[in-house]
Amino acid sequence: MTSKAPVKHSVAPPPATTHYQGEAEHGHDHDDSHVLMHHFDHMEQQRESISLGMWTFLWTEIMMFSGLFFCYALFRWKFYDAYLLGSQQLDITLGTINTFVLLASSMTMALAVHAAQVKNRKALMGYMVGTLIFGGAFLGVKAVEWTADYHEGMVPTFEFMGPRGNWNPALWRTTHHARTDRKPEEATRLAQIKPDSTVTYDFKHKKEVSVQQVKMYFMLYFCMTGLHAIHMIAGVAILLVMLLMAAGGWFTNGNDQPVELFGLYWHFVDIVWVFLFPLLYLIAGFSMFGGAH
């Protein structure tokens, strides 16, 4: 058990040189956090304050995402068909893989916390690396997905890219599938697809949705997954730093709280995805695959 700095448990204020430490929320900058900071009276108070702070921070995170979730809910309710069509453009396999990966990373993170608590440095580092790998994998898959989305013309237009931009329904998967059983009239219609027109997605029953509404789905899709990904990236970055610190035995000397706090953050990000996955990918499932059935 390599513990570099022995834990201080002095109740007396440390020398003035002691740094303040207040950013446990942000998961980084954990120097001396196992030392009693001079504005706290004792370690217990410090620990509790910091973890309470973390939870409060998670409040704000939850409220922030909830705004997006509400927009999603509202328009899903209004434009179910558009959402259906939109979700069919996504790659459920990749989505599933990512969900799996993220849950796994939560597991490793939890184990990392455990390792820190039992002061097992090697295990701690191992689990951290594991979490890093999973987290990285998630981001990697997302990157793949997004590039695919781009090539399949699902990225809504930038103003400066002109009215069309990359946005091109004619490229969408479903429409591809649809081509298989296409009748002349739809052929013409499909050829005419413009960013502001409507697109047929169920040729059997002549169901059309406004491309604009599908676009709204994609906007929300990119906003939600984007915001989530930003959190992931931040998490991975922080975790890297913490890994180095862990190597130095920072968290296996009784100062396991930073790991635990980061765990809270990581699990929260995981939870967000747990909701995003079924909402964005699994609308009424695979039934519509291949356009007609």
Next chain:
Amino acid sequence: MVSTPAEGFTPTPRPAAAPGDVSVPEVVPADSEEPKNYLNVSYGVKSWLFTLDHKRIAMLYLLTVSLMFVVGGVAAGMVRLNLLQPNGFLISAATYNKAFSAHGIVMVFFFIIPAIPAILGNFFIPMMLGAKDLAFPKINLLSWYLYIIGAVMVLGALACGGVQTGWTFYAPLSSQYTNGPIVVVALGVFIAGFSSILTGLNFIVTTHKMRAPGLTWFRLPLFVWGMYATSLLQILGTPVVAITILLLAVEIIFNAGVFDASTGGDPVLFQHLFWFYSHPAVYIMILPGMAVISEVVTCFSRKPIFGYRFIAFSSMAIAILSFLVWGHHMFTTDQSPLSSIVFSVISFLVAIPSAIKVFNWTATLYKGSIRLTTPMLYSLGFIGLFTIGGLTGLYLSAIAVDIHLQDTYFVVAHFHYVMVGSTVMAYMAGLHYWWPKMVGRMYPEGWGQTAAVLLFIGFTLTFMPQFIAGYAGMPRRYHVYDPQYHVMNVLSTAGATIMALAYLLPFFYLTWSLKYGPKAGPNPWRATGLEWQTPSPPPTLNFERTPVVTIGPYAYSAENDEIEDARYDMERAQADYAAAQAKVAGDREHRAMEEGGASAVSQTIIEEAKRDL
């Protein structure tokens, strides 16, 4: 209220600073050569910009927030001046729109929301809790920097172009039909939002975890209760408006169509999300004001507050109810009648806690020993104006009447009564009340009282006519208006000039007092809060030892005052006595010198005399 065991200083009672009294020479302990406090502990720009001391951060806020107030005020000056004539003689329509938009945005997001929490709360919550600092000093500093970044972005955007959106940024106007650096402003507000979130976070944790031993929830000063409720609102509301504003930016950049009716999007959705924050935000503005009033009113009626628990709980009631009424800003949209009615009834309910507070403050005066110092004047002004402002809120929450009043000057008058007449008054009250503690010097009482009265007059003259113009149907955000409203607007502008003056005075005399104000002892008001149990200005860690609290706040009593007075007179006598002795001693010494060679006797006498001092 506090027994601080083995405390270095038992507070030397000071005469409450009535105009006459303050100038009384301090009774300085003999052994004091300029004690170290948070101001003189270190010098230099760096020591301020990188400080982690909540008191210094509060002072940073004081500076910047005041600046923003002037900016917003000057914008208001433009608005009012232009409305002097019905024909918009002064500035173009676009400029006018930019002026009131800037006014609203700056005043709301950069003046009133940070004003009391980030300045007074930051400075005094830790002290009232007997803590050495806020729980997260670094985050505290971070939030100030976020505020600065946001402010710079917004001011920059306003400087180069400005926006014509009003502070409400309604889509699709803001998203599609007007240009200008809206995205920059939006992001500025977004960032400033996080500043206020972090402040709230800090307060919540501090209040939960850093109370001094014995300081139970019901021994907390009501100021802390109020700030706690405010923090809840900040934490739960602000993120929503943040994401909404972000969505607006996305809407503008990517043309997302979420708020755009022509693509099936919903403009009303924006209003829902916006007001989900912005109504609680109005209580973010008023709750701190109420918190200040609760402190000041008790102190200057020398009497424990009336109905402590009711005031405390009403704050929490407001905090929760305020999340259920936002729809009352949308009565004339095509919001469904059902939800309009639901929102209406809850709006009426949320009025009740405020009513409770008002009545309890009034009852506190009963059998008090009231002195009309500047803070007290502001506070009484608050109670009166808030009553009017709040009750006119009831007009607006009555749907039938609001249909007529929505977006008229009646609304403008309403919210200036509650924001300016109430919150800004309370802010002024708090600033004067705690000024001696913050800078260690008294402000000139006479000037203070003059400004307070002037503000009250100017305010009433400015905004009372707007109620009338409003019910007569004058729509807000009008650059030119129907001549029938001319008279009211002239009155209003006249009032505004008086107000500007009334705000200018404090700028001057408070600055003046920094250097020339008479020294204030630890407790010039002889107040009971923990913050007064330590020197002014306080030392960096606030207290030399963590105080131990044994009883509730506000242990004021007129009888005590008499004893204190007596004690004060005694001390003063002693001081004179000592001075006299010193003089005598001096003479003796002198004579001894003349006699050539100081005798051991005279030496000892001198020593004694010196020690007496």
Next chain:
Amino acid sequence: MTEVARHETTPGSLAGDRIEDTHETGHHIVPISVYVKVITALMVLLVITLGAAAVDFGKMGLPWLNIVIAMTIAIVKAVLIILYFMHVRYSSKLIWVFSGAAFFWVMLLFVMTLVDYFSRAPSLAY
């Protein structure tokens, strides 16, 4: 091994057993076995989610069923993670409140706003 751990985490300090089970997230050490159980549960739930989604209840005239199932499962997952991975189960009352409260406010946002949309003329919904 948890037994050992218990003592190891609390090196004769203020943060000793006294607090361990009462407040203070994280001082209670959750045995690995629990984690394993939870993660298996999560994975199973994930599979169920997919399975349920594969069926399109819309065709059976129950278009709402898909989303209901999906959300219920998601909530269960979230609760599992919060309780065990985030240790709320072993935390102080305060943390219980804090971890729950946010969802209360999210509910306010959803309910109060949807009251408007649902009580508008029906044709908005299709």
Next chain:
Amino acid sequence: MQSSISLIPEAASTQAGPIDSLFWVLTLVTVFFTALICVAIAYFVVRYRRGAKVDRSNPPLEHAVLELFWTGIPLLICLFIFGWSTVIYYKNRTIPTDAMEIYVVGKQWMWKLQHPEGRWEMNTLTVPVGRPVKLTMTSEDVIHSFFIPEFRVKMDVFPGRFTELWFNATKPGKYHLFCAEFCGTYHSGMVGSVVVLEPAEYEKWLQTGNVNKSMAAKGEQLYREHGCSGCHGANSSVRAPYLEGLYNAQRPIQIPQAGVPLDQVQSKVIKADIRYIHDSIVLPQQEVAAGFKPIMPSFKGRLSEEEIVQIIEYIKTLRTSNGTNNGLSNGGIIGYPNSGANTPGTSNRTGNIGADGVRARTHINPAPTTTLSSPNKMSSSPTTSAPVRAIPPKPAPVSVR
């Protein structure tokens, strides 16, 4: 226009009365409580001023009864006012079935008002006294708000929806018309007046001035031009429902569901009101006339709001010989499983949309850039001096087709 200072604006509609009385009661409450508080404060401040020799012995610190009292009284007052205001609100909101209709299109920064008889006005609304008038309003661009202080009525005007507003003017005269929702640079210029005439004069007025073909007549023309008749006409090969007697008829429609074959979708009966017809034109796929194929192309973007409204006026005039709802317009439901399900509704001629007080409830897709097709568009608007739109709106993604 009264130019003197008016504390209370003239009350010139049936709605104004109740609102004013509620307003006065509220004022009473306000004055009372303000006086109460202020007097109490003044009294205490004087009586218990510092140094005054008065009895300060054992001051009360808490008084449950008092608290209850001043919680209860305000609560009662509040609930009373709430109840009253809500009643007024509902009364003022339910639109009389016999109200005459006028269409309002708001756009930056002017109002265009169209009388069904074809008379149109800019920024002036002329109405007869003593007759309920219903305004069906929509916007070409941003949110505006139609506000007549003297009538105490106001309603926001949205792009992409209909909102409704009604009033019943009680005295002839000229009143203010304001736009109350900030709508851009010349928001304050989006004002006009409401002229209330004696019924006789009104009739006269309708004939004079810039009458162009009645809306219906215009609509008929468009109906032909855009090939509506080609499908809906009596002798057309396409299987499209006849529109005779459609207006206000009970129509069985089907709302397509994801993955459900249309012929298996349960049909439901709704009233073919303005909103429905409007949507059938711009979003035909949204609600399909039961038993028909959803082959009608959308006319979104091809027809301006104004034109659509004219077509609707025309469709309203389409009546069958016997004046009843033509069974055929339920779609001669041939060989469709659910045909038995829906019986032809009977038309309630008196029925008027929104009689249930329900507001516009759709998102139609106006083309924000289309301009009002009126000969002298700006001349009559006060903002002539100003450019019509200082800031050209970004082309709404949908507008061009």
